[in-house]
Amino acid sequence: MDQIVHFFEGIDPVLGALLATLFTWGLTALGASMVFFVKTLRRQLLDGLLGFTGGVMIAASYWSLLAPAIEMSPDVAPNLPIWFPAAVGFLMGAFFLYGMDKFMPHLHINFDRSKAEGVKTDWQRTTLLVLAITLHNIPEGLAVGVLFGAVAHGMPGADIAGAVALAIGIGLQNFPEGIAVSMPLRRQGVSRLRSFWFGQLSAIVEPIAAVAGALMVVYALPILPYALAFAAGAMIYVVIEEVVPETQLDKYTDTSTIGFIIGFVVMMILDVSLG
Numbered sequence: 001m002d003q004i005v006h007f008f009e010g011i012d013p014v015l016g017a018l019l020a021t022l023f024t025w026g027l028t029a030l031g032a033s034m035v036f037f038v039k040t041l042r043r044q045l046l047d048g049l050l051g052f053t054g055g056v057m058i059a060a061s062y063w064s065l066l067a068p069a070i071e072m073s074p075d076v077a078p079n080l081p082i083w084f085p086a087a088v089g090f091l092m093g094a095f096f097l098y099g100m101d102k103f104m105p106h107l108h109i110n111f112d113r114s115k116a117e118g119v120k121t122d123w124q125r126t127t128l129l130v131l132a133i134t135l136h137n138i139p140e141g142l143a144v145g146v147l148f149g150a151v152a153h154g155m156p157g158a159d160i161a162g163a164v165a166l167a168i169g170i171g172l173q174n175f176p177e178g179i180a181v182s183m184p185l186r187r188q189g190v191s192r193l194r195s196f197w198f199g200q201l202s203a204i205v206e207p208i209a210a211v212a213g214a215l216m217v218v219y220a221l222p223i224l225p226y227a228l229a230f231a232a233g234a235m236i237y238v239v240i241e242e243v244v245p246e247t248q249l250d251k252y253t254d255t256s257t258i259g260f261i262i263g264f265v266v267m268m269i270l271d272v273s274l275g
Contacts, residue, residue, distance in 0.1 A: 008160045016160075017148035017214035020167035021141050021207040025200070027171040028137075031178025032199025035192050041183040044252040049176030051256035054243040055263025056173040057140075057235045063271040064166040065143055065232035066090065069225040072155040076225055089226035093139065093233025100135055101241060133181050133202035136242060139234030140170050141206030145213030146227045152218050165274035169267040174203060 008016045034041075069086040077085050105118040105128055116128050144167050150158035182199030186192060213231070217224045247256030 004164060008164055013148045013152040013218060014145075014211060014214040016151075016163070017145040017210040018207055020144050020148065020163070021170075021210040024140070024144070024167060024171040024174050025203045025206050028174040028178040028203035028206075029196075029200035031175040031180075032182040032196045034179050035182040035186050035195045035199065038183075040187065041179060043250055044255050046176075046180060046183070047247045047250065047252040047256040048259035050180060050243055050247045051259025052263035052266075053173040053176055053180075054239045054247070055260040055265070056169050056267040057239050057243070057263075058260075059264045059267035060143065060166055060169050060271070061232040061235045063268060064147060064162060064169070065228045065235075068147070068150065068155075068158050068162070069228035069232070072150070072158065073225045075155060076222055085225035086229040089229025090233035090236075092226070093230035093235075094237040095233075096230070097135070097139065097234045097237040097241075100138075101237075104131060104135055129181060129185065130198045130202050132242070133177060134205050136177070136238050137174075137203050137206050138209050139231050139238060140174075141209030142213040143228075143231035143235060144170060144206070145210030145215075146217050146224075146231055148210070149214035149217035150224055150228065153221055153224065155224065161274045162271060165270040168274075169270050170206075172266065173263060174206075177202070 008020075011019075066086055069089065070082060073080070073082045073085045101117060103119055105116060105121040121128075144163065147158060147163040147166055151160055151163055178199045181202050182195040185195040185198055190198075213227065217227050247253065247259075
């Protein structure tokens with residue numbers, strides 16, 4: 001692990017954000033590749049994996065994003081209350097995802113085609129499923145990119161180890177996301193290759209969002225705490241609006257809850273021990 005942190009210390013933060021999210025994208029593809037080896041996935045296991053995803057995202061939102069945003073606020077915005085940038089950025093991130101959710105056509109994993117959200121369209125269920133996970137991945141990529149960008153300024157609460165910890169946490173929860181997209185598609189009769197393709201494609205937005213986020217804060221220091229909190233608000237919106245409801249549709253709510261707890265603890269340990 002020390003070698004990984006040392007590697008990222010020696011490169012440009014924008015490049016670091018790109019490489020880190022190529023890693024998270026790769027773990028999504030690895031999860032999606034399970035469709036080549038497993039015919040079906042038990043609903044109980046899927047709910048547990050989705051719960052794990054939610055736990056990682058909630059923990060990352062505080063330890064990796066909100067806490068650093070609050071810590072660096074006095075240096076970036078000394079004339080404002082310490083809570084102001086984090087509160088405003090958090091609300092902006094949540095309402096940004098709210099707007100995307102209302103306008104972007106998408107379908108959550110365990111829902112019927114009739115329950116597609118966003119602008120009405122006749123797009124195929126496959127496309128709507130991929131768009132749902134893509135929407136989910138925007139704040140994850142942004143979070144990694146903004147944190148790497150923060151490192152370039154040497155701000156309190158932002159260091160390479162913490163950025164690497166966040167990327168590892170996002171990568172860990174991307175693995176079940178890849179499974180959660182490819183397996184339902186396979187059950188619907190989509191070929192293994194196409195199921196894999198759509199599963200990994202859902203995370204392609206992460207490197208794009210990461211580079212955009214890193215560039216944004218590298219060249220605009222005053223927005224840094226707002227950007228960190230923005231990513232946190234967007235991630236928590238996704239968990240409450242999408243991930244949690246998807247795990248409550250069947251009888252395995254206890255499994256998803258335990259998965260959530262485990263994911264939360266794993267991300268907390270990663271961030272506290274490395275960051």
